[in-house]
Amino acid sequence: HEEIIFTRGTTTAINIVASSYGMEHVEEGDEIVVTYLEHHANLIPWQQVAKRKKAKLKYVDLTADGRVTVEAVEAQLSDRTKIVAMAHVSNVLGTINPIKEVARLAHARGAVMVVDAAQSAPHQRIDVTDLDCDFLAFSAHKMCGPTGVGVLYGKKALLNAMEPVEFGGEMIDYVGLEESTFKPSPYRFEAGTPIIAGAVGLSAAIDFLEEIGLENVEAHERELAQYAMAQMRDIDGLTIYGPEERVGLVTFNLGDVHAHDVATVLDMQGIAVRAGHHCAQPLMRWLGASSTARASFYLYNTKEEVDALVTGLRQTKEYFSHGF
Structure with a gap:
């Protein structure tokens, strides 16, 4: 102590x-x-x-x-x-x-x-x-x-x-x-x-x-991150940042759409991501991006929610490509 x-x-x-x-x-x-x-x-x-x-x-x-x-x-x-x-x-x-x-x-x-x-x-x-x-x-x-x-x-x-x-x-x-x-x-x-x-x-x-077990928390969120990346890579123009081996988050940009705009449209669909420089401006400059969007997973998230995120991203891309 x-x-x-x-x-x-x-x-x-x-x-x-x-x-x-x-x-x-x-x-x-x-x-x-x-x-x-x-x-x-x-x-x-x-x-x-x-x-x-x-x-x-x-x-x-x-x-x-x-x-x-x-x-x-x-x-x-x-x-x-x-x-x-x-x-x-x-x-x-x-x-x-x-x-x-x-x-x-x-x-x-x-x-x-x-x-x-x-x-x-x-x-x-x-x-x-x-x-x-x-x-x-x-x-x-x-x-x-x-x-x-x-x-x-x-x-x-x-x-x-x-x-x-x-x-x-x-x-x-x-x-x-x-x-x-x-x-x-x-x-x-x-x-x-x-x-x-x-x-x-x-x-x-x-x-x-x-009580849940931190080893179980870690395994669950890593599985969600890998599941999310596998689907998000099928979206044309979407860039995922960071290594393959990671904890339960995926940081990305959708083409030339600003991360704040992506977050706003996802929010309209009931999907919460964070957008901005994430209190890491030197890293943003290293990435060559002014901002990024980030989906974070924890013990309470599910694969169904990841599916909703991917569907939301596809709809977001469609919105900025053609509008509703």
């Missing part, structure tokens, strides 16, 4: 690591390694650290289908690397990154491994000890839980050596007129009234997913 900090979500959790560990350990000329796959929540905090500390932000090259290879990561590491920050799973491409192998490379260079698990914790079983990551963050609302609560995992020795980023009640040990001392982790990072209701809701969500 000393290694689990309750936060407002993945974004807050990563900002804690950046604002505390990052600001304390990154110096001028050091390097922070990220990928083009990152959600803004795992990119902008590191941009700020690099800017303020006059460090260098380095990007790992991707394969043509949007994968991160161990060799590409190793090519970006050096003796000046202090932090490697990487999504476990891409929220756009569904790419599953080799976190365990990257953590080993990072540690060999004396760097720490920060994992954005917002897109993996709801969909697969995670063992932080096996991954040997130093920090890992996720949010409750992506795993059937409430909004406004998430978790930062951090190795105990690292957390206790970090300075708090918020100050006030509950996180203090001794308070004097001029100086104060702070409790060990997790209390030093949980100032004020805890996120009690959120934590209870997250606990219920975890129990729910454990």
Whole structure:
């Protein structure tokens, strides 16, 4: 329990690591390694650290289908690397990154491994000890839980050596007129009234997913993604982004129809997809697209709903080709 900090979500959790560990350990000329796959929540905090500390932000090259290879990561590491920050799973491409192998490379260079698990914790079983990551963050609302609560995992020795980023009640040990001392982790990072209701809701969500079995959730949504891609590839002019091996999502564009227009017409048919840059603008530029549409699958989705999506896409294509 000393290694689990309750936060407002993945974004807050990563900002804690950046604002505390990052600001304390990154110096001028050091390097922070990220990928083009990152959600803004795992990119902008590191941009700020690099800017303020006059460090260098380095990007790992991707394969043509949007994968991160161990060799590409190793090519970006050096003796000046202090932090490697990487999504476990891409929220756009569904790419599953080799976190365990990257953590080993990072540690060999004396760097720490920060994992954005917002897109993996709801969909697969995670063992932080096996991954040997130093920090890992996720949010409750992506795993059937409430909004406004998430978790930062951090190795105990690292957390206790970090300075708090918020100050006030509950996180203090001794308070004097001029100086104060702070409790060990997790209390030093949980100032004020805890996120009690959120934590209870997250606990219920975890129990729910454990009862179903995360391995069953993962297998179900991967089957849906493969089923969807097999049908969507038969639609002329439709482009699917990302590797074949992926989690349960499909990101696509339909010819030269803007993703927002595709989403609007699908919405008129009762089909919900997300359209835009998905909080991943650097990745959109890497893809050569201003925006994309994304269909995401979870434990409650069915093949019949995938069929409805494919039918809706065909009707959407017809609409923009000829109109109703």
